[in-house]
Structure formats: C-alpha cells, structure tokens
Amino acid sequence: MKLILTLTLLTTLLISCAKNEAGPFVEPNNGCDTTDLSFNVEIAPILQQNCVSCHNSPQNNGDFTDYTTVKALADSGILWQRVGVQKDMPPTGPLVGCTLEQIEAWINSGAPEN
Numbered sequence: 001m002k003l004i005l006t007l008t009l010l011t012t013l014l015i016s017c018a019k020n021e022a023g024p025f026v027e028p029n030n031g032c033d034t035t036d037l038s039f040n041v042e043i044a045p046i047l048q049q050n051c052v053s054c055h056n057s058p059q060n061n062g063d064f065t066d067y068t069t070v071k072a073l074a075d076s077g078i079l080w081q082r083v084g085v086q087k088d089m090p091p092t093g094p095l096v097g098c099t100l101e102q103i104e105a106w107i108n109s110g111a112p113e114n
C-alpha cells in the first residue's frame with residue numbers, strides 16, 4: 001500500500017514537471033506551414049497565381065494545372081533548379097518567403113498529390 005502511494009506521488013510529480021518544461025507551443029517558420037503539404041491545397045494555388053499565365057498547355061511551357069507535369073519537373077530537379085537555385089522562374093521576379101518555403105518542402109517530401 002505504501003509502495004502504491006509513493007509511486008502515485010512520484011508519477012504526479014513527474015507529469016507536472018514535464019508539463020512545466022514543455023512551455024508554450026511555438027510555431028515553426030513564423031507561421032509558414034511546411035508540413036503535410038498537398039498539391040491540391042497549397043501548391044496548385046501558388047502555381048495558379050504565379051505560373052499558369054504562361055504555363056498553361058503542353059505546347060506552352062507545360063500545363064502547370066496538371067499534377068503529372070509538375071510532378072515530373074519536381075522529381076527531375078528542374079522545378080527547384082529554376083525556382084530556388086537560378087530563381088529565373090517566374091521571370092517577373094523570384095518567389096520568396098512562405099511561398100518558396102512551401103514549394104521546397106513539397107518537393108522534398110516527394111511532391112505528393114494528396
């Protein structure tokens with residue numbers, strides 16, 4: 001009986017310590033969500049806004065509303081090469097901040113369609 005009481009006390013103490021140490025939840029990257037990114041939810045709107053005016057058909061630099069086209073460019077490294085390394089796409093000025101971080105994270109996570 002004494003042992004159970006001691007164990008209960010110790011456990012309670014441990015839990016309260018752990019809680020204090022955890023502190024407030026700090027969001028990474030200043031609120032830029034770079035986890036579980038989806039082509040349909042985060043990436044397609046970025047491409048729509050910055051790329052599709054030019055990239056809108058297979059004859060016209062590739063159709064970037066088409067997942068398969070973008071996936072192939074992501075997997076080959078060409079997408080990141082132009083957007084993140086050479087930074088010459090879009091030609092009007094490079095993507096920056098959260099938009100660029102999300103493209104990078106999406107490519108690094110295997111460019112999923114989900």
Ligand code: HEC
Pocket residue numbers: 047050051052053054055061062073078079082083089090091092095
């Ligand atoms: C003002 C028109 C225009 C916009 C906007 C634009 N592009 Fe392009 N893009 C082009 C043209 C033209 C080419 C083909 C010539 C070249 O490779 O430079 C091209 C080529 C590319 C290529 C190489 C394709 C290949 O098969 O080798 C990639 C990757 C690319 N663009 C990505 C993007 C991304 C991503 C965006 C948006 C963030 C974007 N572009 C916005 C005009 C544009």
